[in-house]
Amino acid sequence: MKALLILIGGLAMAFAISLDTNDKYAKMEMDMATDIEADIEADIEINSNNNMTATPLEDIDLEYVHKECFPWGIHEYCYFPHTSVSWGDAETICQRWGGHLVSINSKHERDYLHKRLYRRPDYWIGFVDNSGTNTGYQWTDGSGGFTFWHGGQPDLRGQQMCGRVWAHHGTWDNLQCWHGQRVLCKQFLRI
Template sequence: MNHRGRVSPGTSALPEERGCSRLNPWVFFVSVLVIKTAFVTICLAVLLHGSYGQYKTLLQNATEWHCVPSESADKQEGWMCCPKGWRRFQEKCYYLSDDKMSWAESEQNCTGMGSHLVVINSKAEQEFLFNWAKEVFTNAYETKYYIGLTAYENGQWQWVDQTPYEKAAMFWKPGEPNLLFAEKCAAIHVKGKRDSNTYRNWNNVLCFTNCYRICELAVKFV
C-alpha cells in the first residue's frame, strides 16, 4: 500500500515537463507572428515613402483608397487606386467639389490634395467630365466648374501643367472666349438636364468668380 501511494520524483516531474512542451510552440508562433507583422509594416512604410513621395500631402489628407484591377496593357498585374471620394477615368482620378471658390483658391485647394485643376486632353475626357457634372447638378439652372486653364498672368491661355495651349484639345462654347481683357479663367459650363452640348461648353469668367472646381491626379499603380 505504501508502494502504491508513493509517487516518485521522476513521476511528478513528467506532467510538468509535458505542460511546458505544449506551451512552447504557441510562444514560438506568437513571436514569429509579431516579428512578421513588424517586418511587413516596415516594408510598407518604406514602399510608400519611396514610391509615392510626390503624393505626400494627398496621403496625409486621404486616409482611404478605392482600388480596381489594373487595365493598363503596359503595366504588370496590380491595382489602380484613387482616393476615396474621387472618380477614376482611364488612368486619372478626378474630384468634383461641392463648394465654390475663386480660380486661385481652387488651384490652391487642388494642390493641397497633391493634385491640380483638371487639364482636358481629349474628347473622351471632356465627355466624361461633362456628363458627371451634369449628373451631380441635374436640377441647377447653370453650374460652372473651374478647369486648369487661365490667361490672367500674361494674357495668353496656359494650362497649369504647362501643356501647350495650341496643341491641346479645346471645347469653347460658340463665341467664347470673349471679354479677354477681364475674363481670364476657364470653366466648364453646365445647364442641368437641358444642356446636351457635350463638347462645346467651356466659358471664360472673371477669375474671382466663385465656382465649383475639378481636381485631377494620376492613378496610383500598386
C-alpha cells in the first residue's frame, strides 16, 4: 500500500512540474490526484487503527444506507461497510433491520464469517458484558456459549465491555462501547 502511495505521490509531483500554471484543467487533474492520495492515506489509517469515530445514529438514513447481505443456513447476515457507529447504535440498527448484532455460536459459523469478511474493517458483535466483570458476557439475541477471544482478551475490566471481531484475525476482543466500528447484523431468514 505504501508503494502505491509513493507511486501516486511521484506521479502527482511529476505532473505538477509539467503543469502550465495558467492551465485550469491541469490544476483540476492535479487536485484530483491529491484527493486520491489523501483517500489512500485515510484507508491506511483506518485499517491500522480500527477504533474509528462513531457517527451518531440520527445522522444515518437507515433506509438508504449501503449494506451487503448474505445467507448462511437459516440465518441472513448484513454487513454495513460504510457505517461506523457505537456498539449501542449498532444494536439499534440491527433491531430496526429485524435482528441483532451478530452472535457467533460455533467454530463453523466463525470460520464462515471470517472467510467472508477477512479483508474488511473490524466490526461489532452482539457480545456485551453488562456486569463490568469481564466474566458476564452474553449475546444480545440470548444464544450463546461459544467464544473465540484473542489471546489476553477480554481485558480492562469495567472499561471495555462490548465485543468486536478483529476481522483480519477472526478473533475477538473487548472495546469501549462508544468507539465507532462497522456493523454486522444477523436475523433468521424470512420465508
